[in-house]
Structures are given as C-alpha cells and as structure tokens.
Amino acid sequence: MIDEFAKEYLHHDLRDIRETMLWKLDGLPEYDVRRPLTMTGTNLLGLVKHLSITESRYFGEVFGRPFPEPLPRWDDADHDETDMWASEHETREGIIDRYRRVWAHSDATIGALAIDSPGHVPWWPRPNVKLFNILVHVLTETSRHAGHADILREQLDGSTGAAAEYAHPQSDEPFWAARRATIERAARAAVARPGDGFPDAQD
Numbered sequence: 001m002i003d004e005f006a007k008e009y010l011h012h013d014l015r016d017i018r019e020t021m022l023w024k025l026d027g028l029p030e031y032d033v034r035r036p037l038t039m040t041g042t043n044l045l046g047l048v049k050h051l052s053i054t055e056s057r058y059f060g061e062v063f064g065r066p067f068p069e070p071l072p073r074w075d076d077a078d079h080d081e082t083d084m085w086a087s088e089h090e091t092r093e094g095i096i097d098r099y100r101r102v103w104a105h106s107d108a109t110i111g112a113l114a115i116d117s118p119g120h121v122p123w124w125p126r127p128n129v130k131l132f133n134i135l136v137h138v139l140t141e142t143s144r145h146a147g148h149a150d151i152l153r154e155q156l157d158g159s160t161g162a163a164a165e166y167a168h169p170q171s172d173e174p175f176w177a178a179r180r181a182t183i184e185r186a187a188r189a190a191v192a193r194p195g196d197g198f199p200d201a202q203d
Contacts, residue, residue, distance in 0.1 A: 003114065003115045003116065004115075006115055006132065007110065007114075007115040007131070007132075007135065010132075010135040010136065010139055011107075011110050011135065013139055014135065014138060014139045014142065015103075015107075017139065017142045017143050017146050018051075018099075018103055018142060020146050020149075020162065021047065021048055021051060021099075021142065021145065021146050021149060022048065022096060022099070024044060024146070024149040024150070024152070024153045025044050025045065025048070025092075025096070028044070028153075028156065028157070030092060032044075032156050032157075033045040033092060034046075034085070034086055034092075036085075037152045037155055037156070038152075041084065041085060042084070042148060042152065043084075043085055043086075043152070044149055044152055044153070045085075045086045045092060045095060046083075046084045046085040046086060047084075047145045047148060047149055048095055048096060048099055049083060049084070049085070049086055049090075049095050049099075050083045050084050050145070051099065051141070051142055051145055052071070052095070052098050052099040052102045053071050053072060053083045054138070054141055055102050055103070055106050055138055055142075056071055056102045056105065056106070057071075058106075058121075058134050058137065058138050059105065059106035059109040059110065059134065059138070060105065060106075060109070062119040062120060062121050062129070062134060063109055063113060063117065063119045063131070063134075065105075065108075065109050065112075067102060067105050068105075069098070069101070106138075110131070110135070113131050114131065115130065115131050115132045115135070116130045116131065116132065117130065117131045118130060119131065119133075119134060121134075150162070158173075158176075
C-alpha cells in the first residue's frame with residue numbers, strides 16, 4: 001500500500017513540474033526562449049531539450065525500455081553539450097512535442113513497473129537502482145531546472161510564479177524596486193566595517 005502511494009505521489013509531482021517547465025516558455029517570443037541568459041549560456045528552450053533527453057534515458061534504457069526515437073547523448077565524445085541549447089534548425093514546437101512524447105513513454109514505464117523494480121544506470125558509481133531511485137532523481141533534476149527557469153523568466157519580463165495558477169505575470173515595479181533597495185541596504189549594513197571594500201551604493 002505504501003509503495004503504491006509513494007509511486008503515485010512522486011509521479012504526481014513529476015507531472016506537475018513538467019507542466020511548469022513548459023509554462024515558463026508561454027507567451028515569450030522565439031528569440032527570448034532561445035537566447036543565452038547566463039555566462040554559461042543557460043536558456044529556456046535548452047532546459048526543455050535537456051530534460052527531454054535526461055528523462056528519456058532514465059525511464060527508458062535504465063529499465064530496458066528505450067525511447068523509440070533517436071536523441072543526442074551526453075556521453076558522446078563530440079556532443080559538446082548540444083543537449084543544453086537549440087540550434088537554428090530545431091523548432092520550438094518540435095522540442096516541446098518531443099518532451100511530451102518522452103512524458104508518455106516515461107509514464108508508461110512508471111505505470112508498468114513496481115516501485116522496487118530493478119534498473120541499471122551504467123554511468124552511476126552504484127549502478128543498480130530501483131524505480132524509486134529514478135523517480136526521485138528525475139523529479140529532483142526537473143525541479144532544479146524549473147528553478148533555473150523561474151529566474152530566467154523573471155529576468156526576461158518580470159513574471160514569476162511556481163505554476164500557472166499562481167502566476168504573477170506583471171511586476172509592480174515600484175514595489176519591487178523598493179524591496180530590492182531594502183535588501184541592498186541590509187546587505188551593506190551587515191558588512192559595513194572598515195576595510196570590507198564593498199562597491200559604492202547604487203540606488
């Protein structure tokens with residue numbers, strides 16, 4: 001009984017966070033979902049592409065149920081982290097549609113297997129795993145990248161929220177400017193000792 005509850009609980013959270021990942025792209029122009037927004041090139045569409053590849057492997061080949069479409073592999077010698085960004089030849093719709101097909105394949109694996117079903121992850125130091133381990137791992141990975149997506153989307157247009165039903169699509173700029181100034185003052189006051197050398201105030 002507890003095993004089925006645990007499996008459904010984790011699976012439910014995974015389904016929710018997947019939808020959040022795609023929601024973070026809603027309403028943005030093509031350039032904004034693709035362009036690099038950090039020093040290392042992190043971008044919204046690349047996160048979705050990466051998660052589709054990650055999830056396809058963990059709920060696919062790990063349990064002897066490979067995803068039926070060819071996908072880039074992060075262990076290929078020449079892949080050069082192409083799983084983290086979309087080329088000009090890859091469409092937004094194509095990447096999103098493939099992610100949804102990966103969900104269906106993963107969901108079939110999760111539905112077919114017991115939570116203690118064995119799997120094998122050859123790239124892990126302890127390669128023998130259970131479905132439970134992989135559910136937790138993929139949920140953690142997806143949640144981590146959803147957090148990245150939160151920050152990227154806020155950088156782009158100020159919208160925030162953990163899910164569509166809790167969205168805050170437009171920032172109250174005066175409110176947030178005041179909040180940021182308060183936090184800045186607190187940070188400076190905490191280190192306001194001779195020789196700390198923090199930069200000049202920029203209000």
